[in-house]
Amino acid sequence: MTRSPEELRVVMLVANDVTNDSRVRKEAAALAEAGVQVTVLGVAANGQQSREMLDGAMVVRVAVPFVLRDERNAGRTKRRTWRPPLVGYPSKRAYLARSHRVQAGLKELKADSGHAIQAKKAGSAGQVAFKVGVLSRLVRRVGWQAARRGIWVRQGLGNQLNQPFKSAWRAWDGVHHRMTWPARWRRVHPEAIDLELAFGDLIDRLEPDVVHAHDMHVIGVAARAAGRAKLRGKDLKVVYDAHEYVPGIARYGARTRKYIAAWANHEREYLGAADRVVTVSSAIADRLKKEHKLPHLPTVILNTPDIPESVEIERDIRSKLRLPAEVPLLVYSGGITVVRGIETAIQALPSMPGVHLAVVAVPSPKQPAVDALRKLADELGVEDRMHYLHPVAPAEVTAFLSTADAGIIPMLRAPNHEMAMPNKLFEYSLGGLPVLVSDMASMKEFVTRTGIGEVFQAANSADLAEKAKLLLSRTDTYRERLADPAYKLEAAWSGQADRLRALYTEMLGRTQLEPVLDANSEAPGRRLLVGPVNSAGQAYLWTSAVVREVPTIAAESLTTGSGKYDFKVHRTGTYEQYREDLRWQLELTAWALQNVTHVLFEAGRPMFGQLPGQMWDQDVPMLDAAGIRHGLVFHGSEVRDPARHRAKYQFSPFADRTDELTMRLQAANDLLRQHLVKYEGPRFVTTPDLLEYVEESEWLPVVVDPDSLASNVPVMDREVPVVLHAPSASALKGSVFVDPVLTALDARGLIKYQRVQGVPHPELMAMVKDADIVVDQMLLGSYGVFACEAMAAGRTTVGHVADHVRDLLPTELPIVEATPDDLAEVIERLVVEREEARKIADAGPRYVRELHDGRKSVEALLPFLGGR
Numbered sequence: 004m005t006r007s008p009e010e011l012r013v014v015m016l017v018a019n020d021v022t023n024d025s026r027v028r029k030e031a032a033a034l035a036e037a038g039v040q041v042t043v044l045g046v047a048a049n050g051q052q053s054r055e056m057l058d059g060a061m062v063v064r065v066a067v068p069f070v071l072r073d074e075r076n077a078g079r080t081k082r083r084t085w086r087p088p089l090v091g092y093p094s095k096r097a098y099l100a101r102s103h104r105v106q107a108g109l110k111e112l113k114a115d116s117g118h119a120i121q122a123k124k125a126g127s128a129g130q131v132a133f134k135v136g137v138l139s140r141l142v143r144r145v146g147w148q149a150a151r152r153g154i155w156v157r158q159g160l161g162n163q164l165n166q167p168f169k170s171a172w173r174a175w176d177g178v179h180h181r182m183t184w185p186a187r188w189r190r191v192h193p194e195a196i197d198l199e200l201a202f203g204d205l206i207d208r209l210e211p212d213v214v215h216a217h218d219m220h221v222i223g224v225a226a227r228a229a230g231r232a233k234l235r236g237k238d239l240k241v242v243y244d245a246h247e248y249v250p251g252i253a254r255y256g257a258r259t260r261k262y263i264a265a266w267a268n269h270e271r272e273y274l275g276a277a278d279r280v281v282t283v284s285s286a287i288a289d290r291l292k293k294e295h296k297l298p299h300l301p302t303v304i305l306n307t308p309d310i311p312e313s314v315e316i317e318r319d320i321r322s323k324l325r326l327p328a329e330v331p332l333l334v335y336s337g338g339i340t341v342v343r344g345i346e347t348a349i350q351a352l353p354s355m356p357g358v359h360l361a362v363v364a365v366p367s368p369k370q371p372a373v374d375a376l377r378k379l380a381d382e383l384g385v386e387d388r389m390h391y392l393h394p395v396a397p398a399e400v401t402a403f404l405s406t407a408d409a410g411i412i413p414m415l416r417a418p419n420h421e422m423a424m425p426n427k428l429f430e431y432s433l434g435g436l437p438v439l440v441s442d443m444a445s446m447k448e449f450v451t452r453t454g455i456g457e458v459f460q461a462a463n464s465a466d467l468a469e470k471a472k473l474l475l476s477r478t479d480t481y482r483e484r485l486a487d488p489a490y491k492l493e494a495a496w497s498g499q500a501d502r503l504r505a506l507y508t509e510m511l512g513r514t515q516l517e518p519v520l521d522a523n524s525e526a527p528g529r530r531l532l533v534g535p536v537n538s539a540g541q542a543y544l545w546t547s548a549v550v551r552e553v554p555t556i557a558a559e560s561l562t563t564g565s566g567k568y569d570f571k572v573h574r575t576g577t578y579e580q581y582r583e584d585l586r587w588q589l590e591l592t593a594w595a596l597q598n599v600t601h602v603l604f605e606a607g608r609p610m611f612g613q614l615p616g617q618m619w620d621q622d623v624p625m626l627d628a629a630g631i632r633h634g635l636v637f638h639g640s641e642v643r644d645p646a647r648h649r650a651k652y653q654f655s656p657f658a659d660r661t662d663e664l665t666m667r668l669q670a671a672n673d674l675l676r677q678h679l680v681k682y683e684g685p686r687f688v689t690t691p692d693l694l695e696y697v698e699e700s701e702w703l704p705v706v707v708d709p710d711s712l713a714s715n716v717p718v719m720d721r722e723v724p725v726v727l728h729a730p731s732a733s734a735l736k737g738s739v740f741v742d743p744v745l746t747a748l749d750a751r752g753l754i755k756y757q758r759v760q761g762v763p764h765p766e767l768m769a770m771v772k773d774a775d776i777v778v779d780q781m782l783l784g785s786y787g788v789f790a791c792e793a794m795a796a797g798r799t800t801v802g803h804v805a806d807h808v809r810d811l812l813p814t815e816l817p818i819v820e821a822t823p824d825d826l827a828e829v830i831e832r833l834v835v836e837r838e839e840a841r842k843i844a845d846a847g848p849r850y851v852r853e854l855h856d857g858r859k860s861v862e863a864l865l866p867f868l869g870g871r
């Protein structure tokens with residue numbers, strides 16, 4: 004059965020943080036445009052896990068511990084610092100510690116000698132003690148002096164042998180790293196296993212249809228995920244994206260022959276598990292098919308940008324450098340390594356008077372490799388014509404570079420470079436820049452065939468200078484060829500994206516994947532998301548009130564609880580999904596990042612999934628990065644400090660500080676406040692008493708529906724009134740005091756007592772509308788949703804609301820005051836003085852419509868939402 008694109012899930016893997024990897028981002032976007040759910044798993048460069056929507060795909064940056072890689076590095080360091088016993092010290096710290104210990108011993112000995120001399124002068128006993136101690140002090144002195152001499156000898160011997168040891172290790176490295184057999188990747192590159200441990204479980208939990216591995220680092224992770232999927236009876240397809248020809252990677256620095264051979268062996272071990280292979284040039288595709296005997300010729304997806312749209316940028320490269328249009332300007336944009344050949348271009352500058360060279364250094368010009376370029380330019384006397392710039396955002400590259408005269412790619416000769424078609428070749432050319440490239444085979448063929456620039460001999464600065472002069476003398480000719488629609492069709496990413504989607508279509512045996520035209524692709528209007536608790540249905544009622552009062556704002560509620568009371572809500576998730584289901588979490592996150600502009604966290608809980616101990620602030624960096632405003636809303640116990648409540652309220656439910664509930668709430672409050680003190684967003688509370696527990700908070704009144712709660716049952720007309728008590732939490736509401744009082748009154752025939760708990764909300768509301776008196780709570784000193792529902796139903800409502808809380812209200816509260824001390828008297832008086840009870844009941848609906856029908860709540864939220 005063919006599934007819709009929305010049901011097709013692809014997980015892409017890459018061993019970097021994704022942000023600057025244009026190929027990964029473009030391929031993810033190409034699939035996302037066709038309605039595919041794409042999740043990109045990358046490595047968090049800063050060690051902090053994060054989520055972000057990029058180009059329509061959910062990017063999850065995973066904090067990878069790299070335990071095995073670090074163990075390998077530590078082992079290498081340990082072997083290289085080993086010395087025979089008593090030959091030098093294992094570290095400078097050990098040497099200093101031993102020296103300080105000897106110095107301290109000699110100082111102590113000197114002090115003991117002084118004390119002995121002083122005692123000798125004091126009398127005959129001191130003289131005897133002095134003489135006895137002379138030999139002991141002499142032995143100690145000789146010992147410490149010998150130890151000091153030993154330290155000097157040992158350190159000196161170590162210094163003498165350090166160089167031979169280092170030379171021996173260099174010799175070993177020179178031999179070892181030239182040996183391409185055995186190059187066991189598990190020993191040489193254990194970071195590939197670290198990536199498996201970080202990504203493997205996430206892939207299994209996401210249950211994708213395709214796992215797309217970018218580059219050789221993660222091909223093993225993808226292949227093993229496919230193997231595990233087979234155990235579950237699922238055919239997980241694997242796409243391997245070879246960004247380069249691995250055996251031909253250029254050697255420099257740590258990239259030794261063994262380093263390269265080990266990665267090549269890793270690729271070779273798992274490449275056969277790939278259902279399809281993608282690569283960046285025809286030359287690499289032919290080589291991979293031949294060497295690995297692949298059943299399919301790898302699909303070539305050139306790493307090209309798309310035809311640039313009109314992108315507004317603050318400054319282009321020429322204005323950034325303040326260079327007039329007549330000043331010749333060459334530009335290099337990309338990574339800075341020796342094999343990129345930038346030194347060749349700098350060495351050519353003395354032969355090109357007046358020509359400037361700008362280096363846009365990825366990831367930053369603040370790196371040792373750029374310092375080496377500065378030094379070379381200074382030695383050649385061309386430093387005044389060299390410029391070093393920070394990179395711009397991927398979408399801005401082409402526009403930023405377009406005001407230069409030509410783009411250069413001076414790669415040095417290497418097997419991989421011969422087959423490379425670097426993305427900068429197309430970033431330059433699609434921005435209208437002629438190109439100057441070294442004579443690597445694939446680039447030479449392309450540039451010569453299309454006529455979009457000149458080719459020079461690699462590493463030959465004189466030839467580079469000559470070809471640069473030729474190019475700069477006729478840039479208009481090259482620009483005409485670059486403007487040819489046929490060239491743009493060949494070079495633009497849109498054609499490559501079609502090729503990628505066609506590969507997925509053929510591999511999966513499904514109808515053609517096509518870009519989905521989204522009629523709602525414009526930037527979303529304001530949309531509020533409140534959750535993930537929906538306590539007493541309040542998130543639903545607040546958001547419904549916002550939509551009703553301000554139709555230009557969309558709003559939704561979310562709950563991830565048990566649904567025990569079945570309150571209305573817009574979006575739901577189970578507790579298991581909220582805690583464990585990564586796919587559910589990422590789908591919710593993706594929807595929110597693409598559609599939501601404002602988030603209200605309820606009860607200090609995170610919105611998009613929670614592990615034990617996590618709070619809302621884990622989601623804050625992601626929302627900040629997406630430009631989504633956020634705030635907090637607290638309902639009660641999660642922020643009502645038991646210690647402060649106990650100190651202020653006579654009937655506090657937290658009077659016994661050793662009570663299990665009290666201790667648990669106190670610990671939770673203390674932890675929440677540690678996070679709250681650092682939070683700068685707006686804070687709302689649902690009951691007025693909570694204002695004193697949350698600094699700089701605002702009252703967000705609870706909401707009830709007066710119309711649905713209106714009752715036609717007369718109040719206090721029955722000979723024996725019905726008194727209802729329905730606590731949501733007995734320990735906090737004071738049921739231990741209420742039950743005996745009302746039970747006793749019922750036994751006397753004065754009232755009919757109805758005690759309920761845990762019934763469905765609609766059933767409870769029916770009982771409220773039929774009651775005469777509703778007893779709320781006796782201990783907390785405020786009122787909440789249930790009291791408002793009783794008042795809206797026109798019932799005589801009884802509860803304990805402290806005087807200072809009543810003083811905060813804008814109008815008189817029609818709740819009859821009662822405490823555990825006088826509840827019986829209050830109920831008896833209401834039964835006798837029925838007319839007064841009816842007046843109080845009649846005031847309830849008016850009070851609710853004034854403060855709790857949603858309008859006041861919307862007024863409280865509007866500043867946060869940006870006004871009407």
